[in-house]
Amino acid sequence: MEATQLEQIVLENGASRNGIIAMLQEIQSRENYLSEDNLSYLSDRLDIPLIDLYGIASFYKSFSMTPVGDNIIHVCLGTACHVRGAEPILEEIERKLDIKAGETTPDNKFTLKTVNCLGACALGPIVLINGRYFGNTSMQKVTDILQQYGYIAEVAPETT
Amino acid sequence: MAKLSIEDLKNLRDTMYRKMTNEENPKIIVHMGTCGIASGAQEIYDTIVRELTQEKINVTLKTSGCAGLCSREPMITIQLPGKAPVKYADLNPKKVIKILNQHIRNGVPVADYALAIGSETTY
């Protein structure tokens, strides 16, 4: 991100320590991750040790320190989703995309994340892709949902 | 908007209350909380807009938050002037079109899709 853009974010949030989380959120929402350069800029600009910023950024779950894929998948693991079988769905997505939760596919198409409750518990299990909710999901629906975002299913090996 | 005084607030309340309780047009409320949206309330809303813009029926279309019974979302409420509100549940665009035809245009609620009639009990 350009320094002028960063400076604008700093000024919009009071240019003080109090606004630091809002600044990080703004950077995160624009770039989808927090780069070392951006954090270094904030560190110098606001005179906060870089390690403090890194500590904050790594503490809160909505920040990411590595670039994410084009599509961000959130699987809700709230209690209501858990008792209705969210884990098998997460595992199914992990198998399909061949990544673990928190990782990004090598082609940079998908990032898979978990979230601890989206507050739409009545419709569990829930999968959220790029802000769109998929309620009452099941293992069978996973491929279908992923295909809407450009996932190409492998051709199933012939079974005898 | 000018800042209100206590007097202004009371007047505004009375004006708005009259306006809301003496609605001349049929009123449709689409319940659009997060759970409603997650189960497709936006699609319902869009369908209604699309259907109604083709015709010359005056309808007050509104949104609201969650109606409470999330497992039966998406839901809408229709209130014809002078009648009790009717809540519809488990909707899809197809059902909505039928409801618009029957309830809004002809004034007869679609009993098959309706969840309940009337309002909730408040203290």
Next chain:
Amino acid sequence: MIKFKLNGLEVQVEEGTTLLEAAHFYGFPVPTLCYHEGLSNWGGCRLCIVELKQGNQSRIVSSCTYLAQNDLNVFTNSEKVVKIRKTIIETMLATVPTSKIVQDLASKYGVHRVRVAVENKDCLLCGLCTRMCIEQMDGKAIGLVGRGDSLKITTAFDKRSDTCRLCGGCIYICPACQIRCIGPNIEKDGPICNACANLEPPCLDQFENMMCYMDPCVACEIGTEKPVKSKL
């Protein structure tokens, strides 16, 4: 002055005194691990817990972070406190079995068994080194990063810190004590990355540009070999 009861004794201390300071002043031994006089109070290790009793109600608090207040009724060694403290030491021993300080605590408090899986971690995440770095050395190099399973002590972005002066303060204060820093990028950054990812207990001789405060060196004293599991 604040007046309260400490193990049944009427005591008085100045306002702003912690219960730990009061207990130590009056000669009651309260074990600590993440506490250090020269650093801010953290309250992480929970060894210094004491019981506050009031009528039928009782509450357990860490004495290093709890300020003395009038009319408290404090017990530093109640049955409940001792039992919980033993569980804390037991889990610490299982996590960092090589720490001399934890071994001593176990021996002092009669912890003779470890019922959870023994690991060979070298860090208690007590945060002493991070407070040393920022509060005493003005290093601002290391800190607690992440939370839950990913909590660790490291530098920003796990890279060699620009602000670190290799003072060794972090190593000096570490209670797990085998802290001989070998970072994640030992080949690239050299042995001192100040990431405190102390994986092996190497000898200090290898590091010419580092000041060692350890006299005597606990690591040398107990040898470089880690105790075998059967000792526990």
Next chain:
Amino acid sequence: MGSKRTTIYVCMGTSCDARKSRRLQEAFSRALKDKGLHDEIDVSATSCLGYCDEGPNILIEPENLMYHNLNEEDVPFFIEEHFIKGNRLENYILAPGNGELKIPDMTDINFFKHQRLVVLRNRGRLEPDSIDEYIAMDGYAALSKVLEEYTPESIIVEIIDSGLRGRGGAGFPTGRKWQICRNAPGNEKYIVCNADEGDPGAFMDRSILESDPHAVIEGMIIGARAIGANQGFVYIRDEYPLAVQRIKKAIQQAEDYGLLGDHILGSDFSFTLKIVRGAGAFVCGEETALLASIEGKVGRPRQRPPFPVIKGLWRKPTNINNVETWANVPHIIRNGAKWFSNIGTAKSKGTKIFSLVGKVTNTGLVEVPMGITLREVIFDIGAGIPGDKKFKAVQIGGPSGGCLPDKMLDIPIDYDQLVQAGAMMGSGGLIVMDETTCMVDLAKYFTKFLYEESCGKCWSCREGLRRMLEILTKITEGKAKEEDLDTLRDLAEMTKYASMCGLGQTAANPVLSTLKYFEKEYILHVRYKRCPAKVCKALINFYVIPERCTGCMRCVAACPTGAITGPRSEPHNIDQSKCIKCRACYEICKFNAIEDVIVDAIVIK
């Protein structure tokens, strides 16, 4: 009654009753007597006829005619016209009662019938983005009442008298909290709305903010007035984008109307409100962690005392209440403390909103008066467990709450009784579980959740949870010994007593409450390596029952690992070495041909 020709049913539903339908009934009896018709026409009360907005309503049988909007003054005229002259009064006819009203009334549907709305009274009715509609429903009337008639002290007295307790967890009396904050030394004070609703399975705060954001704002302005604060913060979860958007807009509208800002409604009182978005940390629901987060720091709790009401944000007195608590305030002021304290039990006043989720037929948000039993909520409002499954437990109070079994369902919902039962009110998540939920697995789930959310400061919380998780994992894998249960208890005790903040102190509750009420299930796992709910993968295997399998290939297609094989129309086979026990086949099979068989099943009584 049977000898009479006609009956007039007068609706005695709540809203008709409020419109004096009882007096209407009396007027009818009187008038019929006057006209000498009382032998032919009976007058009777009936439960709600629906059409509550049109009341008072009457139904005339057997004509099946419903009239509405009747006054007692109209009655003689009405009887004259309708019964004597035989004219239908079209103006008053509501709807032809066709004898079998196909659409049930709200008050006849179990889900709505038992609910009584205070905080959610505007749900589904108001446009959340319209301040005008909120005002039409008497919104901000409580604020003007406060500014005209109350001193800050008398607001606090009103809230204390109402008996309102914090809706976010432990249930500290709200008025007392305000009073402490008001009396705390210092001129600069803050108030905070805790909208960091982190409990998985609870979403009442989200729903309030989404459907009635102005109620929260109004409550906060009143609270600020009482406490003497001029600045407030709404700390809201970032996972609720719609709620963030709506409260933002609502604040903007309130500012435009001069309900926030300088000289509110022309008074000498000024108050501004700011939104702070959380960034995904459950522990920030804890007060001191929340404050640290607002100050732009890592959300780690600190030692209390000093309590935030004495030393909070930037070491200034700070009063924190959650969304539901704030949203109750305008209603209490408008209707009076007495009105509020008449609802509920001796020590828990008013209503409570629960999010009813999990294995229950009707899921959603329910607002019920305190004192109602859990059984009523789950079986009457929630309509019980779907399918032919049996109820097993209800988890109340979020991760820090407890799991209550069937025999505890008759305790009334009340702060103190729930704590006694080993659970807590919490923010109000009710997660219903049936026989297919494994309680050990559930304890493991919560422990894992809390371990990942622990800020990591306290050894007792971080390591206690990690070690408990280690043992629970061993149990679910069938590798645990019976001594491990004692270790589990010791670890739970350490976590509960030695941790600094509320998260740690309650983090062992899921383990402790399941150990207390479902110890048998633990023993089955440990001693007999059995998971009765058939959840723990290491303890179950899937087999095809050849007699039932029709060879439809559905499971073959569903199996993600290709473990199931078999030609069409012949019984399939599951290759145990490839099976990952994902249950996909079990759930898709239409012929109950797949059975999850327990390894080394030993039947015990």
